[in-house]
Amino acid sequence: MKKTLADTLAAREIVYVNCGLPICCKSTKLDIQALIDRLGPDHGSMYQDLVGVFACSNCKGAGRERRPMFFTFVPDYQGHDEARVSKPTFEQTLNATEH
Ligand SMILES: [Zn+2]
Numbered sequence: 001m002k003k004t005l006a007d008t009l010a011a012r013e014i015v016y017v018n019c020g021l022p023i024c025c026k027s028t029k030l031d032i033q034a035l036i037d038r039l040g041p042d043h044g045s046m047y048q049d050l051v052g053v054f055a056c057s058n059c060k061g062a063g064r065e066r067r068p069m070f071f072t073f074v075p076d077y078q079g080h081d082e083a084r085v086s087k088p089t090f091e092q093t094l095n096a097t098e099h
Helices: 005-010 032-039 057-062 077-098
Strands: 014-018 027-029 070-074
16 A cells, blocks of 8 residues: 555654664654655655665765664554544444434
8 A cells, every 4th residue: 555645644653754874873753744845645655665765864964874764653653543532522422323
């Protein structure tokens, strides 16, 4: 299944992009909205879609070899919690409609 930047934004997933060079280990939180502005909402948000897009600015500035970046996808735990907490209310509303 293809996952797009729009999907990632809708899921409110947090994406970190990390430098693959151990002595650098630069980690940046991605601004998904800014990425959509640049690449379009239909651009893939899987590893293979993004790996060619990023290069470590730290390493580039220091003249170090270019290593592939890797990505960390963090689900929106807070949003999931909110959905779980509000679920009983939702079920009550369904029951009221059925009977
Ligand atoms: Zn780096």
